[in-house]
Amino acid sequence: MYTLLSGLYHYLTQKEEYYVLIIGLDNAGKTTLLERIKSIFMGVAGLDPDKIAPTVGLNIGKVDIKSSRINFWDLGGQRDLQSIWERYYTECHAIVFVVDSTDPVRLEECRDTFEKMITNDAVEGVPILMLANKQDVPGALRVEEVKEVFNKIAVKLGARDSRVLPVSALEGNGVEDAIDWLVLRLQRNKINRPPIFR
Template identity: 55%
Template sequence: MFHLVKGLYNNWNKKEQYSILILGLDNAGKTTFLETLKKEYSLAFKALEKIQPTVGQNVATIPVDSKQILKFWDVGGQESLRSMWSEYYSLCHGIIFIVDSSDRERLDECSTTLQSVVMDEEIEGVPILMLANKQDRQDRMEVQDIKEVFNKIAEHISARDSRVLPISALTGEGVKDAIEWMIVRLERNKKSRPPIYK
């Protein structure tokens, strides 16, 4: 009887875990976004001034409510590391692509990189959230300018959920809104990309 009750209790209290890739060019603010996100959810986080360029990956598991856990994979954005991104595609439930809004010179590279991501068959149907980061800077591009990059590859996105949102990973502005958008899309996409139950 004890095992039956324990089994029912464990089944009732299972949490859905979704894996989200954080991608983007180097110096876009991916790790700063992740550390700010940890801070928003009252978890231990690295001081933002101590963040170094990511070589490999940073992983954080964040319980967002009593039923959902989000596991974030912040993967290095240097050109030499981007070929490794596809190793994560089959396991991800969502992609957050971060763009440095203050780096006009790399906008075409950003567009080409994002296009190569969305064209991979492994992520067909996966929601993609493009974040126009560094909106706190005076030299930033407006979100509308960033959206034009996204519009160039819209034909490759097909029917999946996608959006461009402004954020400042440094100040935290827009970070929680971005995650709330993603959570709704993960729920909506649950049948085609079921979560892992923990």
């Protein structure tokens, strides 16, 4: 009887678990974004932005949102670390690509990196959320200006869910709306990328 009740309890309390990659060029604000997500959805104080060092490898954040657990994988964006991203593509349920809106000089490099990622067969059908970060900085490129650079390769996104949103990871503006969009897409894409139940 205990085994039956234990199994029923486990079944009723299990969570859908998803894996979301946070990628982009170095210094785009990926780790700051992860810390902001944790502070918004878990109610914990994130790292002091002045103490966030460049990511070498991987930072992980687990956040429970509604009935789902979202595992965020924040991967280093330095050029020599970008080859590691491919190892995570087959396991991810969505990708958040962070763009530094204050760095127009590297926007072409950013676009090329994005194109390489979306043309990888392992991310076929995976929802893509692009965040134009650092919108709190005066003179930052507006979302429309960022989109214009990426429009040339937008056709390669195909029919998958994708969106470009403005955020300030530092101040938190737009982050909650972005994650709400992402969670909805994870739920909608269960047929292509089923969650793991734990």
